[in-house]
Amino acid sequence: MTTTRLVFDAAAVVALLFAAVMVLHRHPAKSVLSLVVSFFALATCYVLLTAPFIAAIQVIVYAGAILVLFLFVIMLLNVQQEEHRGDPHPIQRVLSGAALLLFGAMLFGLLRSHGGAGLPSDSSPIPDPDDLAAIARLLFSDYLLPFEALSVLLLAALVGAFVLARREKAS
Amino acid sequence: MISGIPLSDVLLVSGGLFVIGLAGALLRRNAITIFLSIELMMNGANLALLGYGAALHSLEGQIVVFFVIAIAAAEASVGLAIFVALFRHTETIDVNEIHLLKW
Numbered sequence: 264m265t266t267t268r269l270v271f272d273a274a275a276v277v278a279l280l281f282a283a284v285m286v287l288h289r290h291p292a293k294s295v296l297s298l299v300v301s302f303f304a305l306a307t308c309y310v311l312l313t314a315p316f317i318a319a320i321q322v323i324v325y326a327g328a329i330l331v332l333f334l335f336v337i338m339l340l341n342v343q344q345e346e347h348r349g350d351p352h353p354i355q356r357v358l359s360g361a362a363l364l365l366f367g368a369m370l371f372g373l374l375r376s377h378g379g380a381g382l383p384s385d386s387s388p389i390p391d392p393d394d395l396a397a398i399a400r401l402l403f404s405d406y407l408l409p410f411e412a413l414s415v416l417l418l419a420a421l422v423g424a425f426v427l428a429r430r431e432k433a434s
Numbered sequence: 435m436i437s438g439i440p441l442s443d444v445l446l447v448s449g450g451l452f453v454i455g456l457a458g459a460l461l462r463r464n465a466i467t468i469f470l471s472i473e474l475m476m477n478g479a480n481l482a483l484l485g486y487g488a489a490l491h492s493l494e495g496q497i498v499v500f501f502v503i504a505i506a507a508a509e510a511s512v513g514l515a516i517f518v519a520l521f522r523h524t525e526t527i528d529v530n531e532i533h534l535l536k537w
Contacts, residue, residue: 265438266438267437267438267439268438268439268440268443271439271443271444272443275443275447278447278451279447279450279451279454282451282454282455282474283454285458285467285470285471285474286454286455286457286458286461286462286467286471286474291464291466291467291470294466294467294470295470298470298473298474301474301477302477305451305477305481308444308447308481309481309484311437311439312439312444312484312485312487312488313437313488314484314487314488314495314496314499316496316500317480317484317496317499317500317503320500320503321503324503324504324507325473325477325503325506328507329473329506329507329510332510332511332514333466333469333470333510333514336466336514336517336518337466339518340517340518340521340527342464342466342527356461359457359460359461360461362460363453363456363457363460366453366456367449367453370449370452370453371446371449374442374445374446374449387490387491387492388491389491390491390492390493397493398493398496398497398500401493401494401497402497402500406497406501409501413501413504413505416504416505416508417504417507417508419508420507420508420509420511420512421511423512423515424511424512424514424515425515427512427515427516427518427519428515428518428519430522
């Protein structure tokens with residue numbers, strides 16, 4: 264077992280652990296904060312998977328911008344923790360638990376039977392992980408149209424969010 | 435095998451994150467926590483994409499993850515705006531209380 268694998272597994276365990284804390288915690292603000300820890304651990308995993316650019320994006324955009332936006336809305340709405348209600352729809356709960364078990368069993372069965380076998384043999388050169396220019400070249404040549412479409416999408420989301428959250432004038 | 439990390443490890447973690455996110459989306463009743471669980475599921479998918487991209491010596495996995503993160507940002511802003519508008523109307527974001535479009 265190499266050191267890289269050891270570090271990867273440790274970061275992965277931290278990510279999974281805090282993801283579980285996120286799901287189980289009843290207070291939304293604490294859920295967001297544990298998801299931040301989980302995303303930082305995932306960024307460590309991304310670095311070890313030779314994707315430092317995506318790791319930086321993960322920390323800056325995901326943990327830095329998106330989750331702070333969540334935290335901001337939680338503070339704005341002053342969401343308290345979910346109250347324990349006597350009627351939690353037992354059928355709903357049983358069905359979702361069963362769906363989850365089935366899905367998990369299918370997923371892990373698939374991974375066990377496949378496990379990365381059947382990949383083509385590595386003949387292509389390994390891309391240099393520190394070479395940001397290679398990503399930029401790919402982004403601005405083969406993926407130029409999706410990239411520009413993405414900018415339009417972001418603009419549409421900006422305008423949509425503004426229209427949705429605007430307070431209606433009392434006429 | 436990616437610089438000492440077997441691909442099965444990456445896939446197992448990715449599947450684990452996805453299942454935890456699915457559990458959160460199905461079991462929690464707070465709209466914001468459901469939204470967070472969906473973000474977690476996206477991160478599980480991202481991890482699988484990066485794992486395969488590294489195993490295949492390709493940069494395209496990173497490009498796809500870049501697009502996923504940008505779309506997640508757009509989705510989060512619109513979704514949270516909907517929650518703010520909804521909270522103004524109904525004073526709650528508990529999904530059991532919001533059943534206007536539900537049978």
